[in-house]
Every structure is written in C-alpha cells, then in structure tokens.
Amino acid sequence: MLYFEFLLLLGFLYAGSRYGGIGLGVVSGIGLAVEVFILRMPLGKAPIDVMLIILAVVTCASVLEAAGGLKFMLQLAEKVLRKNPKYITLLGPLVTYLLTFMLGTGHAVYSVMPIIADISLKNNIRPERPMAAASVASQLAITSSPISAAVVFYLKEITALPGFEHITLLHIVAVTVSATFAGTVALSLYSLRRGKELKDDPEYQRRLQDPIWRERILNTTSTTLNETLPPNAKQAFFLFLAALAVIVVIAVLPDIRTVGTGEKIKPISMGLIIQMMMLCFGGIILLVTKTNPQNVPNGVVFKSGMVATIAIFGIAWMSDTYFQYAMPQFEAGITEMVNQYPWTFAFALFAVSVVINSQAATAIMMLPVGIGLGLPTPLLIGLMPATYAYFFIPNYPSDIATVNFDVSGTTKIGKYYFNHSFMAPGLIGVTVACFVGIAVANLII
Numbered sequence: 353m354l355y356f357e358f359l360l361l362l363g364f365l366y367a368g369s370r371y372g373g374i375g376l377g378v379v380s381g382i383g384l385a386v387e388v389f390i391l392r393m394p395l396g397k398a399p400i401d402v403m404l405i406i407l408a409v410v411t412c413a414s415v416l417e418a419a420g421g422l423k424f425m426l427q428l429a430e431k432v433l434r435k436n437p438k439y440i441t442l443l444g445p446l447v448t449y450l451l452t453f454m455l456g457t458g459h460a461v462y463s464v465m466p467i468i469a470d471i472s473l474k475n476n477i478r479p480e481r482p483m484a485a486a487s488v489a490s491q492l493a494i495t496s497s498p499i500s501a502a503v504v505f506y507l508k509e510i511t512a513l514p515g516f517e518h519i520t521l522l523h524i525v526a527v528t529v530s531a532t533f534a535g536t537v538a539l540s541l542y543s544l545r546r547g548k549e550l551k552d553d554p555e556y557q558r559r560l561q562d563p564i565w566r567e568r569i570l571n572t573t574s575t576t577l578n579e580t581l582p583p584n585a586k587q588a589f590f591l592f593l594a595a596l597a598v599i600v601v602i603a604v605l606p607d608i609r610t611v612g613t614g615e616k617i618k619p620i621s622m623g624l625i626i627q628m629m630m631l632c633f634g635g636i637i638l639l640v641t642k643t644n645p646q647n648v649p650n651g652v653v654f655k656s657g658m659v660a661t662i663a664i665f666g667i668a669w670m671s672d673t674y675f676q677y678a679m680p681q682f683e684a685g686i687t688e689m690v691n692q693y694p695w696t697f698a699f700a701l702f703a704v705s706v707v708i709n710s711q712a713a714t715a716i717m718m719l720p721v722g723i724g725l726g727l728p729t730p731l732l733i734g735l736m737p738a739t740y741a742y743f744f745i746p747n748y749p750s751d752i753a754t755v756n757f758d759v760s761g762t763t764k765i766g767k768y769y770f771n772h773s774f775m776a777p778g779l780i781g782v783t784v785a786c787f788v789g790i791a792v793a794n795l796i797i
Contacts, residue, residue, distance in 0.1 A: 410657030420585030
C-alpha cells in the first residue's frame with residue numbers, strides 16, 4: 353500500500369508538472385486532500401518558513417528591478433561580454449552564475465540570454481555552446497546563493513542536529529560555491545567545442561535560405577546598452593550589494609543576532625535574519641530611489657517568485673504529509689541500502705528534482721529523509737547540487753526560453769525529447785559539483 357501511495361504522490365507531481373509552476377502547487381493540493389481525507393494520513397507541515405524567505409527575497413529583488421538596479425547589473429554584464437566576445441562560451445555561464453548568486457533566483461537569465469545569442473552569432477560562434485551552458489549555470493548556482501531558500505533550509509535543519517550547532521551560513525556556502533563554481537567551469541569547458549560549426553550545421557544553413565529567418569538572424573540586435581536607466585539605478589544596485597554584505601557579516605558574527613536579557617538571551621535564526629534584511633533593504637531601496645511601489649509587482653522577478661512560492665507551498669506540504677506517514681515503515685530497508693552506498697542518496701535527490709522542478713522543494717522534501725536515515729552531515733551538504741535535475745526533462749521555463757531566443761536553431765530539443773541541448777552540460781555540471789561538494793564538505797564541516 354505504501355508503494356502505491358508513493359506512486360500516487362509521483363502521479364500528482366507529474367500531472368502538476370504538465371501545467372507549470374502554479375499547476376504544480378494547486379494539483380499537489382489535490383494530492384494533499386486525497387492523502388488526508390481518503391488515505392487517512394496525518395497532516396504534515398506546510399513550508400511556511402521557506403515560503404516567507406522566498407517572499408522576502410523576491411520582494412527586495414523586485415524593488416531592485418523596479419528601481420532599475422537589475423537593468424544596471426545587466427548592462428555591466430553585457431559590457432563584459434561584448435568586450436570579450438571570443439570567450440562568450442566561458443563568460444556567458446559565469447555571468448548567469450553570478451546573477452543567480454546575487455539574486456537567489458535564476459530568473460534574471462531571461463534578460464541575458466538574447467544578448468549571449470546576439471554576441472555568439474555576430475562572432476560566428478555556435479549559440480548553443482554558451483546559451484545551453486548559461487541556462488544550466490543559472491540554475492546550478494541557486495544552491496550557492498546565501499539568500500536562496502534551499503540554502504537557508506539546509507542551514508536550519510543541519511544546525512538542529514546534535515554536534516552541528518556550530519555550522520554557519522558561511523560553512524554551507526563555502527561548500528556550495530566551491531562545488532557549483534567547479535561544475536560551471538567544467539560544463540563551460542565541455543561546451544567550447546560541442547556541436548558543429550555554424551557553416552556545417554544543416555539547421556542553421558536551412559534557416560539562412562529562408563528569407564524570414566535570414567532577416568531575423570542577420571539584422572536583429574539585442575542589447576541593453578542603449579536603454580536609459582532611472583537616475584537612481586546605480587544606488588539601488590549598491591544598496592542591494594550592501595544587503596548581501598550585511599547578511600554575511602551577521603552570519604560571521606553570531607553575537608550580532610543574539611537578543612534578549614538574562615536567561616532569555618537567544619540567537620535569531622539566519623532564516624529570520626534574511627527575511628528581516630531583505631524587507632529592510634527593500635524598503636531602503638524604495639525610499640532612497642523614490643521608486644513607485646505600483647511598479648514592483650509588474651517585473652519578471654516578482655511574477656516568477658510568486659509562482660515558485662505557490663509551487664513549493666503545495667509540493668512540500670503534500671510530500672511532508674506522505675513521508676512523515678511512511679518513513680517509519682520505509683526506514684529499515686532504505687537505511688540498509690544507503691548505509692552501504694551513501695552516494696545513492698544523490699540519485700534520490702536527482703530523481704525528485706526531475707519531477708518537481710524546484711531545488712528548494714526538493715530540499716524540503718528529501719533533506720529530512722536523509723537526516724532520518726542517519727546519513728553523514730558532510731555528505732548531505734556536499735550533495736546539495738543534486739537538488740538541481742530539472743534540466744533532464746526540457747520543460748523548465750528558462751530552458752524553453754533559451755531555445756526560443758536562439759534564432760540559429762542550434763539550441764534545441766531533439767527528436768527523441770531527451771537528446772536536448774541542456775542534457776550534457778547539466779549532467780557534467782551536477783556530477784562535478786557533487787564530487788567537489790563532498791570533498792570540500794568533508795574538509796570543513
């Protein structure tokens with residue numbers, strides 16, 4: 353019966369994935385109701401803490417976007433890329449990695465991808481090489497960001513374990529930055545020579561023969577450099593950097609977040625600190641730059657962030673309900689396998705991420721399982737990059753957008769669906785990141 357119920361859980365996740373982010377959330381709500389009222393499972397916990405972190409980070413990043421600070425960041429990135437066009441396959445993924453690291457979300461990639469495509473074509477470089485790599489790097493970097501929900505959830509769960517109270521945000525980020533940056537470099541190096549040159553690519557040559565495609569390929573220019581920024585865009589950018597710096601300083605100096613008097617002295621969790629600082633600096637950016645608050649909900653970051661929040665709400669609540677109910681019966685058999693081969697937990701993370709398209713939701717669903725199985729803490733932290741596997745099925749918005757932005761037709765979803773442009777960079781990036789993550793975690797955790 354437990355296996356049937358697990359297949360039912362996967363069925364709801366798969367059905368929701370067919371409708372995208374909000375679909376995942378609300379279809380998971382159907383699954384939750386079935387679990388509780390038909391299968392009579394005790395109700396699990398809704399992921400309130402993670403949702404609040406996402407809301408706070410998205411709010412601050414959305415104010416940054418409305419104030420022009422995000423566009424300022426993109427212009428800086430474009431200047432770097434256009435000054436070094438021959439290295440676009442290496443620099444493109446590093447730029448998207450850095451944007452995600454700073455923002456805690458990979459959705460800024462939509463603005464960068466047309467620029468990468470334009471630079472590639474104008475320098476006779478196969479666009480698939482930097483574009484597929486940049487799309488994968490933008491998502492791989494999520495577990496490196498100190499303000500991402502996945503990282504904060506890991507921090508909360510790990511520091512609750514006996515003997516690991518000393519672990520800080522910097523410990524976890526030191527592991528994930530090392531791991532994901534190494535993965536990004538590896539997938540970029542692989543991409544340098546992948547695929548045929550444009551002069552030998554049949555799809556590109558076919559499009560050049562089509563008058564409409566030829567016009568788009570030869571005469572379309574995508575750039576942010578000719579756009580006029582709001583007067584306080586630069587201030588917004590530096591204020592956002594200040595917010596990140598304050599969070600890091602508080603993480604390094606835990607005494608700052610210790611409040612109360614006498615016996616009531618206790619530290620504020622880093623999850624709450626991030627929520628507080630993101631809201632605080634969102635307000636500072638709004639006031640200093642005199643940004644119209646009515647523009648904040650209209651940006652790409654706000655809309656995509658709200659969709660992610662709804663998706664995680666339904667997925668994590670449904671999953672927690674099932675695993676809290678099933679784990680006592682699953683534990684014996686799974687523990688024996690995982691104890692013999694601990695690295696197999698990476699496949700569990702990977703498989704769940706393929707289905708639910710969210711690293712935070714994968715972490716919320718699977719990290720308590722790994723802790724319950726008694727897996728070594730350094731292993732759990734080192735395998736964090738395996739929570740990114742939604743490149744495997746090419747239905748994630750950033751991947752679909754990347755395919756559409758490539759007018760050359762070289763970035764594509766293949767005839768057999770799984771032979772798409774993101775598969776090889778994704779597998780290389782995640783595999784290298786996991787190996788590096790485990791090695792670094794065993795050194796510093």
